Amino acid sequence: MNRNNKLTDTELVAKVQGSVGDAGDVGDYEAFEELVKRYERRIYGHSLRLLGNKEDAEDVLQETFLNVFRAIKNFRGDSSFSTWIYRIATNNALMKLRKSGRVEVEFDDEFPNIDPAKGGATVSYIEGPGDALIEKEVLAELDKAVKKLPEKYRTIFLLRDVEEFSTTETAEILDITESAVKSRLHRARLSLREGLSKFKEGAVGN
Amino acid sequence: MMSKSEMSKSEINHCNCKKVLELLSAYIDSELSNDEKRMLDKHILQCQPCKVYLESLNYTVRLSVRLEKQESYQMPKDVRVKLRTFLKEKCQCDKDEER
Numbered sequence A: 001m002n003r004n005n006k007l008t009d010t011e012l013v014a015k016v017q018g019s020v021g022d023a024g025d026v027g028d029y030e031a032f033e034e035l036v037k038r039y040e041r042r043i044y045g046h047s048l049r050l051l052g053n054k055e056d057a058e059d060v061l062q063e064t065f066l067n068v069f070r071a072i073k074n075f076r077g078d079s080s081f082s083t084w085i086y087r088i089a090t091n092n093a094l095m096k097l098r099k100s101g102r103v104e105v106e107f108d109d110e111f112p113n114i115d116p117a118k119g120g121a122t123v124s125y126i127e128g129p130g131d132a133l134i135e136k137e138v139l140a141e142l143d144k145a146v147k148k149l150p151e152k153y154r155t156i157f158l159l160r161d162v163e164e165f166s167t168t169e170t171a172e173i174l175d176i177t178e179s180a181v182k183s184r185l186h187r188a189r190l191s192l193r194e195g196l197s198k199f200k201e202g203a204v205g206n
Numbered sequence B: 001m002m003s004k005s006e007m008s009k010s011e012i013n014h015c016n017c018k019k020v021l022e023l024l025s026a027y028i029d030s031e032l033s034n035d036e037k038r039m040l041d042k043h044i045l046q047c048q049p050c051k052v053y054l055e056s057l058n059y060t061v062r063l064s065v066r067l068e069k070q071e072s073y074q075m076p077k078d079v080r081v082k083l084r085t086f087l088k089e090k091c092q093c094d095k096d097e098e099r
């Protein structure tokens, strides 16, 4: 009789916290397992995109859910469970990244010298359902460009454009201002667009 | 250098392109004020390079979400199994300590 999958995150959290159902201090482990089931795939993918290494991503996945289990009693629900767990996971991943010393925080250049009027924008892409093979190629190129983004920008890009968190949620997850989210996201997108600029009209696949 | 009023008079003014470029993400995310949006819509209508630039940036953003489902980022089955074992063990220890 598993009715947990019908519950909202908030209801599950309440069950784990032990404030609902059986009176007891340890809470409901099955409810916790349902939260694991709901988020493990996303947390693993997010960690892997941040870290670029499967073993590290697995470590972060395990640490994150253990952190969640241990801290869930203090979770007040000021933010959603989803932003809360992403906050924990992102922090864990960034800590790992910094420890490993493979961090590039800033772009080399202050701002790319892009001037659409000077032909910097002559790139256009094949739109629509298009050729699946070409799309796959472009996606792989995008993936490469994302890996090259400095950490500060990559993190925001991944939360906003890949995980589809709102500006407000992303600011909450990273504990920075919304305007910082917006400006870094814009900078990241411009850089990624440049990264795809080899796919000029007609030049794709060559 | 042109004054602001002179700039708004000229129909196709590439001096605005830089400003437009700065606003493109906010445009895509519908975060612009009405005035800014109107300025941008007007500019895009008249400036082909900016129009193409917006399209390509928009394409980049729409493509990005597909990284979420990309195969190379999917969680392998053994990672799932190991996570279950890890958590059962650790969380059980926590419970035992509480008693």
Ligand SMILES: [Zn+2]
Residues within 6 Å of the ligand: A116, A117, B013, B014, B016, B017, B020, B043, B047, B049, B050, B051
């Ligand atoms: Zn323009």
